Amino acid sequence: ASMMCPSLATLADGTQVALGSGGSNRIRSAVLQVLLNLFGFSMALEQAVRAPRMHLEGSRLSLEAGFSDEALATLRERWPDLHAWPGTNLFFGGVHAVERLPDGRFRAAGDPRRGGAVAESFG
Numbered sequence: 001a002s003m004m005c006p007s008l009a010t011l012a013d014g015t016q017v018a019l020g021s022g023g024s025n026r027i028r029s030a031v032l033q034v035l036l037n038l039f040g041f042s043m044a045l046e047q048a049v050r051a052p053r054m055h056l057e058g059s060r061l062s063l064e065a066g067f068s069d070e071a072l073a074t075l076r077e078r079w080p081d082l083h084a085w086p087g088t089n090l091f092f093g094g095v096h097a098v099e100r101l102p103d104g105r106f107r108a109a110g111d112p113r114r115g116g117a118v119a120e121s122f123g
Contacts, residue, residue, distance in 0.1 A: 009039070029053070030095050095109075
């Protein structure tokens with residue numbers, strides 16, 4: 001299955017964000033987690049894209065490395081079929097994003113899970 005999830009969002013300060021990921025059914029959870037990182041945890045764009053991810057499919061919860069031991073223990077109690085990955089992995093999507101700040105400047109984040117890169121010369 002192939003899906004698309006190009007997404008646009010506006011943060012409370014007026015920053016506009018465009019993001020998306022190629023792939024399959026894990027696109028939704030990847031894009032949602034980046035948006036949650038931006039809105040709920042006030043992360044900078046690059047930090048939000050690079051943060052560890054999880055994906056729930058059926059009863060299996062897959063987690064990237066980087067979650068705290070406490071979070072991992074709590075999640076393992078609730079989802080016994082937990083698969084902990086040893087690092088970051090393309091399995092969790094490759095979200096690329098760009099934001100337009102209220103002053104008109106742009107910032108971008110390329111997901112290293114999908115070989116993403118950013119040209120620093122735009123402005």
